[in-house]
Amino acid sequence: MGEYAATGFEKWLKDKTGKDIYFWNFIALMVLTVIEVAAVYIDWTEVLGTTLENAKLLTWAILIGVGLVKVYGIAGFFMHLKGDPFIYTKTAVFPLFFVMLMLYGIGLSNPGGIDDLPRWCLPPWLK
Amino acid sequence: MSANSHQESPWMGSVGIGMLLLGLAGGILALSFIGYSVTHSHAIWTGGRVATILVGFYGLMGVLAGLVNSSVEAGNGDGHDDHGHDEHAHHGSFSPFIVGVGILTFLYGFVESYAILVIGLLVILLGAVNWWREDYPNDGKQEMKSLGQPYKGQDVRKVGLWVLLMSEILIFGSFFSSYLRMRMGWSTHWNEDCNSMLETGSELPVCSESYVIVASEYVTHSFWTLLPGAINTFALILSSYTVVLALKSAKAHEFVPSKNKWIRMWMPDRRRAVRNNLLATLALGTLFLILKLIEWEHLIYGEDFTVKSSLAGSIFYVSTGAHGFHVFVGLIFLCYFCFKAHNDGWQPENSQSIEYFGLYWHFVDLAWVAIFPAFYLY
DSSP, X not given: OOSOOOOHHHHHHHHHHSOOHXXXXXXXXXXXXXXXXXXXXXXXXXXXXXXXXXXXXXXXHHHHHHHHHHHHIIIIIXXXXXXXXXXXXXXXXXXXXXXXXXXXXXXXXXXXXXXXHHHHHSOGGGO | OOOOTTSOOOSSOHHHHHHHHHHHHHHHHHHHHHHHHHHOOHHHHHHHHHHHHHHXXXXXXXXXXXXXXXXXXXXXXXXXXXXXXXXXXOOOOSHHHHHHHHHHHHHXXXXXXXXXXXXXXXXXXXXXXXXXXXXXXXXXXXXXXXXXXXXXTSBHHHHHHHHHHHHHHHHHHHHHHHHHHHHHHSBOTTOHHHHHHHXXXXXXXXXXXXXXXXXXXXXXXXXXXXXXXXXXXXXXXXHHHHHHHHHHHHHOXXXXXXXXXXXXXXXXXHHHHHHHHHHHHHHHHHXXXXXXXXXXXXXXXXXXXXXXXXXXXXXXXXXXXXXXXXXXXXHHXXXXXXXXXXXXXXXXXXXXXXXXXXXXXXXXXXXXXXXIIIIIIX
């Protein structure tokens, strides 16, 4: 949210509507949240005539897709990563590498990673 | 603080507002008790008690703000301290370290003894008040810049905050990845066999030993149980926008009131624009915590879904509780920002403090963007 040079599209948006990019970002986030809630309440098995398994995957895909757009809206505009020096974006993305490593190390690489997680996390003297 | 001649001075000091809020807290408690006696609604009683605690806390912060404000003005009347330093020069601060020691003591006491826990809380309060006292005269003219790579030339406070957010991403990332991995191995309400049993009349299916009831099953059960989480999502997004508006108002060298007469009535000058936008953020954050605890009350007492009931309960309460704690920490800082705004403390030169608070608050919003669909909807 520091000094920020608006792009051509953002200037055009402000000229046409009188509202800046922050306002439209806020509106977009609200609409996307409604879409998230709707995606869960719509019975895709009836609407699309598909199996529950496919409906589950579709709902999951919508939630992840919409969530990623919301993350971009908040981090890019509200937290101003879009206008700030790139080092801040790198700072924000850096820990995600460890999150991926954690997900892989705890879960995907070991079949006991799901149900045995609490036992793994206990210190030796409590086992 | 530099006063703006076009702006109206506050007619009531921070101590007065603090006392008013303490009275309001008592009123809310009485009203919620009456409401509970008449309707027997646990939601009203829980919401009332949480609101009482938070509003009472804001009242105490107001009284504290008034005292700190008086001591700072009395101590810096000539603009120089006893050592001949400029009053605006940034001296650095040990307060975050004191707060850190307080948190360490608090967490140790949480496991070991209540006496240590209270000592920890007192140390946190001491550090926070000292931090507040030190920051109050900060007019932003002595912002320290980072000298080393890779952040050379950037504000030190901004870099520090991003490093904090980096560690926060790791904390929430660990909760989220644990949940995601466990959830992938559970049989939940998305299981086709279980749903066929649901149609036969069983309210919550027990179709196999591995079936796990997750929080979203209770939450999405009806419109009314989903409502608190949905309102909270909108409240956090709206509060992110009000922080942006507060910053825009504080940064404007020539404040131009809105053309809309209703907005102009509430925000006719910079002081009130900054203060009222921050107050809106405070109110929305407070609403978030109240609804969160009403929802927890329903899940714990209404559905018997507790932190001990299953792994699903454990990860749900730890993740949403950690997020709620972050909201509460944000509200404590917001109190300070509101009372400083009330005394016309925010000008374009020191508005970067609001920006840095905004970064933290937006991160809290960001974490909720991941928690809400994963824990509440799916």
